[in-house]
Amino acid sequence: MLEVSYNMKENKADTNGEAIEIKEKELKIKIKKAKKSDFVRIVELIRELAEFERLDPPDQKAVKRLYKDAFGKKPFIKMLIAKQEKEIVGYAIYFDAYSSFLGKKTMFLEDIFVTQTLRNTGIGKLFFEELIKIAKKDKFGRVEWSVLDWNINAIAFYNKIGAKPLSEWVYYRLTL
DSSP states (O other): OEEEEEEEEEEEEOTTSOOEEEEEEEEEEEEEEOOGGGHHHHHHHHHHHHHHTTOOOOOHHHHHHHHHHHHSSSOOOEEEEEEETTEEEEEEEEEEEEETTTTEEEEEEEEEEEOGGGTTSSHHHHHHHHHHHHHHHTTOSEEEEOOOTTOHHHHHHHHHTTOOOOTTOOOOOOOO
């Protein structure tokens, strides 16, 4: 589990629009494994992600399956959360895939999401640091994920952390 503190500056203009007040506040962010009690908030964030991505959010049946797949007797997915004090402000969902060429597990990152008000504050980087730590500990060969081609902020972030786009690959989906 990672715990990081940092200062975030807030700029606020006064009512006449001239003076700017700069306040610094310290944010303490913890990245940790999700618990059952975190699930309601994670679903709220998944709905926020769906709105951002212009997709339909999960319906009640999907939410029930998600809960079972994360916290059931045989969990298929794993979740991390980012907490600012007592509030969950982000989540990551990942699962094991496999590379036949590496002969090793691949960590597939299904979602990584930080609520809009706290983007560009380092939380995404904290998630990746924890995910990479987990992947190395569990002897994964790589971490993979996809990103919407119009999400230029995410693409810039992924490039900044050293990830490489797989330009020779095209993802396909067959919805059942």
